[in-house]
Amino acid sequence: MSMRETFTDLFKRTTKTAEGAPFAGERLCRCSPAWPGLETTANGYVLPAEASGHYSVLTNPDIGPFVARCTGCQARYPHPWVIPAGAPMPFDWAQE
């Protein structure tokens, strides 16, 4: 199984809310100032996210389905971001 398939299977609910709606809107941030905060979701948990100069392995859109959104207006963040070190990770495998 490829890494992409593994991630897609593990996080197939990641980009949708429990109601099945998209977690993040495909539009620009409407807040002022823009992007007051970022958050992401995994398996129903909301995790903090922060803007970065590069993607991490987990947040790289070429590998996994994670998306970050604005905490104010839920717009999808279109630039590289990471899950901050020390953020609670709700997956057993992430602890290894």
Ligand SMILES: [Zn+2]
């Ligand atoms: Zn916003």
